[in-house]
Amino acid sequence: MSFSTTPAVLVFEDGRTFHGSAYGSVGQTTGEAVFVTAMSGYQETLTDPSYHRQVVIQAAPHIGNTGINRTDDESARIWAAGYVVRDASRMSSNWRAEGDLVDWLVESGIVGISDVDTRALTRHLREAGSMRVGIFSGPAAEAPEAELLARVQASPQMAGAKLVDEVSITEPQLIPATGQKRFSVAAVDLGIKSMTPQRLTERGIDVHLVPASTTFAEIEAMNVDGVFFSNGPGDPATADDQVELLRAVLDARLPFFGICFGNQLLGRALGFGTFKLPFGHRGINVPVMDRTTQKVEITSQNHGFAVDAPLEGETTAPFKADYGRVVVSHVCLNDDVVEGLACLDIPAFSVQFHPEAAAGPHDSSYLFDRFIDLMSASRADQAAQA
The missing domain is CATH 3.50.30.20 (Carbamoyl-phosphate synthase small subunit, N-terminal domain)
Structure with missing residues (x-):
């Protein structure tokens, strides 16, 4: 030493x-x-x-x-x-x-x-x-x-910083499911942590880890059951390419789950703004209320930006009425910051914190199962229409 x-x-x-x-x-x-x-x-x-x-x-x-x-x-x-x-x-x-x-x-x-x-x-x-x-x-x-x-x-500011391309992989990777395969997911690497694919694969999901520059046509060609957007650095206001990709995912009604930076991009895709927090949330002890269950979760967080969306009631997606109703599904109990979004009429949701929790508490690991439920419901709808 x-x-x-x-x-x-x-x-x-x-x-x-x-x-x-x-x-x-x-x-x-x-x-x-x-x-x-x-x-x-x-x-x-x-x-x-x-x-x-x-x-x-x-x-x-x-x-x-x-x-x-x-x-x-x-x-x-x-x-x-x-x-x-x-x-x-x-x-x-x-x-x-x-x-x-x-x-x-x-x-x-x-x-x-x-x-x-x-x-x-x-x-x-x-x-x-x-x-x-x-x-x-x-x-x-x-x-x-x-x-x-x-x-x-003289050093660069974080506001306005476009950084996802600096941390993303450059070539697609396949991380196979553990045990029997149930679904396949395109996980867009915006700065993903290694525990996140593990949380997906251990639930029987083939993870197609793809670069931040991936197009929707490339995702379509994979014939996946859902799309995941990871955490990542920088200002979400700079991620226009990824927002356009996400809007194509929403238009196609592919089930979507995003965390952290992915939550901010879902907010932008739906038409909400983002803003820089005074000093951010970083740690493994941040209390969040899941409004769908009324349970308080202790969460792992790392973010300096947040979504500017109405905390109360249902809101029609400002960008496109076709996206339907949106609610704030999770809220931070320290400062009332938006900690999650749920679309009620299309299969998409996101959270601002880290459910893979490495390091951190595992209170929120159920969100990966919620993503599976979303893909299961989508598959059932497709079978019924066939």
Whole structure:
């Protein structure tokens, strides 16, 4: 385990500065500052493509104590642009550990900082709102703070960022069903986590994982029973191609299920707007009400944008009356943010959180079964019309 005593500095775009020690690779990085409230699951967080171009701040004080292993990776690499922790564990102690977090960060070239008050950072973001940040260590940290601040302020904003093409696969992949095949689904990779196809395949679904640039004609040629849109990074307002694809799916009445970024794109496809949250929802302890069951679920979340749709009552889809009635199916109990959409007249629904829950609670895993019910009903309707 290689710990550094090299000084490091963290600079917010509003000029607030914190000093600590280099953690991981020594150098410099910038990105959108986001805080994660989870006390565990740091490996899944770092490898979640939704964190592309974001500097992750761990609100929990002690990070790294269970080490890392290759099994829990949610993608093939670390996507976070930088990493901020308070107390970095000096040792790893877990029967599944195959290495140490700090060594993995060094190997991956991830610039981080430790020995800073991450709860103070979190409170600052909660009060001042989302902003860019930079981490500078080694020679990079020796520049005047005014120069470091200028570098942060010159870095790209997350609003308006088009990032799904940067994280998506480039060629289709087939992930076969476990056991007897029941359905086949086209899963559009907008930054998908590896646990999501697993949750589908273990339910007897062949998953055709396809790039974000896939056309509807290509999906039609697969003769699938349903379409899934994954989570992903960036501003949903930039994903015009994927919105057009989704509208073609809705027009064809193919059963649709979307999560996180996919929820925002369903909102856009139906004609609703999206907006940037003050500081987003990121963690594995966010309470959500499922209005169809009146049950409260503790959910895993990672998003900085949300759908702007009426919270109460049924609404006719603004984009196209043919899409019929839409309701907000789930709502966040912390701040009344839209957490799910359900179409009542076409086979489509979505949620803003992560039902695959890696890491996180499994309260929402039933949503994959709800998707199966949607495809079963569609298949029955087709048989009745034949």
